[in-house]
Amino acid sequence: HPEAQAFKQEALRLSSVLSHRGPDSAGCFIEGHTILCHERLAIVGLQNGEQPIVQPDLALVANGEIYNHEALRQESTKHDLGGSQTDSDSEAIIHAYRRYGAKAAHFLDGIFSFALYDRTNGRLIVARDPMGVTSLYQGWNSNASDAVFFASELKALYPVCDYIISFPPGHTFDSTGMPYQKFYNPQWKIPKHIPSAPVDYILLRESFEEAIRKRLMSDVPYGVLLSGGLDSSLVASIAAREVAKVSGRQNRLSHSSEGPPTPQVIQSRLSTFSIGLKGSPDTESALKVAEFLGTDHHTYHFTCEEGIAALSDVIYHIETYDVTSIRASTPMYLLSKHIKAAGYKMVLSGEGSDEIFGGYLYFGNAPSPEAFQQELVRRVNELHFFDCLRAHKSTMAWGLEARVPFLDKQFVDVAMSIDPREKLITGSRIEKHILRKAFDTPEQPYLPNEILWRQKEQFSDGVGYGWIDMLKAIASACVTPQMMASQPKHWTDDPPATKEAYVTQHDDPLLTSC
Secondary structure, eight states, X not given: OTTHHHHHHHHHHHHHTTTTTOOSEEEEXXXXXXXXXXXXXXXXXXXXXXXXXXXXXXXXEEEEEETTHHHHHHHHHHTTSOOOSSSOTTHHHHHHHHHHGGGGGXXXXXXXXXXXXXXXXXXXXXXXXXXXXXXXEEEEETTEEEEEEEESSGGGTTTTOSEEEEOOTTEEEETTSOSEEEOOOOGGGSTTOOOOBOOOHHHHHHHHHHHHHHTXXXXXXXXXXXXXXXXXXXXXXXXXXXXXXXXXXXXXXXXXXXXXXXXXXXXXXXXXXXXXXTTOHHHHHHHHHHHHHTOEEEEEEOOHHHHHHHHHHHHHHHOOOOHHHHHHHHHHHHHHHHHHHTTOOEEEXXXXXXXXXXXSGGGGGOSSHHHHHHHHHHXXXXXXXXXXXXXXXXXXXXXXXXXOGGGOHHXXXXXXXXXXXXXXXXXXXXXXXXXXXXXXXXXXXXXXXXXXXOXXXXXXXXXXXXXXXXXXXXXXXXXXXHHHHSOOGGGTTSOOSSHHHHHHHSOHHHHHHO
16 A cells, blocks of 8 residues: 555554454554554464564465465475464465465465565565465555555455455465466366366375365364265264374373373364254254264254344355355354354365265256366356355354365365266266265265265255245245336346345345335
């Protein structure tokens, strides 16, 4: 910003709008034309991980988790690039930058959005993780052409920006070089490329187990969002095994003098959480899975009326009018409130599987393997507009972080490099057949057969069909054909196509009157 000092108070005010994301502490750094503000949710490095992280040559603000932070720290020490000042995993971004410069993001394994200021040359580096699991936006003001703004949510930008974009996942912004550089461009993303690798069930299983293992990095209590469907149940199953391993190893260490205890939180049993209307398919299936796995399970019920009452808050937090996203975000938002109140700060969730394996039932209509693959790529490329946005913002509304192992970079590369013929839905092959088969190990079962081979429910359907029915009924009762025909002028760029979309896109009075 050309007048950074004068803008400081406004920057602090805008940052405080996002305090729900980071209720533990707040900080600000200002130098030259750069302001970095941060609202912190402390999960790793609780005692000394406040942000911005300021060092003599660099300053950093970051959201997310860097799973390979220990390796990056060791690499930095090995090459005499400086030691660590904090226990925060985010500091690894500084280590990566010192060695790799603007290409640092390529060497990060995790979910992240960060802004790093090089104090030596006035350079600003901004990057977003490959799948866009964390949210990040960039904005400009036509009356201040020399200024550029970044924030995790739109609500911190729209008061000062008249043009805003969703920052592209897998890209780096460099204020001194090419504005955007793609750091994640695997072969499967190349247009018209059709993978030909046969499915390796052992590789598929082990790479997913590793994706979950690395995401259990935490200094605070955590759990798993368990719907009872295939994806979340697999996450819970593997996480439960890992928790049991760590707990057993810690018990053995407590009776031995061999080595220091791990600094990370130790749980004797995995916690799982589900939500739905009473009698919903998800809560019943989730309970079966929890009993099979022996987790500490928590079931929450909501009413349609509670869901309707929360709609305006949900839309405020997720910042989209997409009907499907709102349907699914509402129960997730309500569940996150309960989880945070119970003392948890981090959960694992099952988003991404349907996009990389073709789990949506319409994939059964694919006319060819090539078309199937192209649709997979399109869905993965748009995850940050839909499922990632929903999972990230519905939970962060309450200061709860969602980690999504199906979107682990290494696992995605394994899954998306498989010949699409292996993923086709046919008369004899249910959706996500290869994923189910990879974990179909009768000698040491991950899940009961009725769950492992259960056909997919949409999340908003699985929580109870009455939820969708009520949304549609309210829209039908409140929105007349005349209202649909004479929509507000400011909707012309993206007019609602259905009555339900009209209700969610309208203001609060319409919701309350309905």
